[in-house]
Amino acid sequence: MKDDIFNGAGDQPPLPSRATRRIAKRSKYSSRGGIVVQLRGWARPRIVFFESKLEQRVLFLLLARGDLIDLWEQPPSIAYWDDEGRRRTHFFDFLIRLSSGRRVAIAVKPAKRASRIGFVRDLQCIRAAMTKDFADDLVLITDQDFTKAEALNAERYHEFSRSRNEMAFERLSDVVRSMSFPTSVGALAKFLDAGDQSFRTVFIAIYEGLLSVDRTMPIDTDTAVYLGVVR
Structure with missing residues (x-):
């Protein structure tokens, strides 16, 4: 599936995506696309994009949660200092809000790639810089977390x-x-x-x-x- 939008919201036109980061250019590894989503916390359906097959799978798993109220793909970036003292920014793949009011920032990476690039260490630095105004917690989801x-x-x-x-x-x-x-x-x-x-x-x-x-x-x-x- 490449660069497709699937509309399941009937005749009501969906709102555009809220992603704040430009979607990456297509590569042989990408599987970009989007779906039209209607959550109970939304007055209108909205387009939600994904940039890879893994992101697509995680998106459907999140949408299947009964307590999901809001989902924002590619929310505003977080500025942080890495473990070598360099200033960096990070875009989470999803920011969700649950019916309990809890907000969770979600990073999606293949397990092997996350390990190879030291992404877990980066997430520790990002967690230290993240404020409660953005999210209550962050979670890394890899292809090893689900079938x-x-x-x-x-x-x-x-x-x-x-x-x-x-x-x-x-x-x-x-x-x-x-x-x-x-x-x-x-x-x-x-x-x-x-x-x-x-x-x-x-x-x-x-x-x-x-x-x-x-x-x-x-x-x-x-x-x-x-x-x-x-x-």
Whole structure:
């Protein structure tokens, strides 16, 4: 996927990206693009850009959080002194705000590259310079922090939730009261009997806490599903 914008917000035009840093020029390693996002803390949908496949995966994982209120890609830079006394600036990849009010600055890097360039040391210096006005904490997310299946599941949830069928979801809420768990996603979807909405509705319910599965593995019809909030 290169330099694409995916609009899932219907007829309402999205607001532009808030990124404060110019998107890097395309290279053979980049996978730039953007998606249209509607968060519950936003009055309008907005375009959110990513600059790599890893950033894209992390973005979908963040959007799948039930407590996400705000997300800002490439927020204003932080000025800091590195461990050799040189003045530098750093742009975080994402700045998020959670329903608790906590704000977290997120750096995204491949694990091998972060280790090779001493990025963890830089983050320690950045943490020392970061004020509470910007964020309460910072987190480094690498490709070792999640599985590809976990990111793909989150991407599918984002896709499915754009066309959520409320009637099917209400029926599922009733159906689970009369079923024995654990069962399979396919069996539950068949029992729901909502046509092509059945699998999508069960999938959405997994991310919204009605059901739970092992999200680190691909979610398909054979996946074991349990009743209750995901832990």
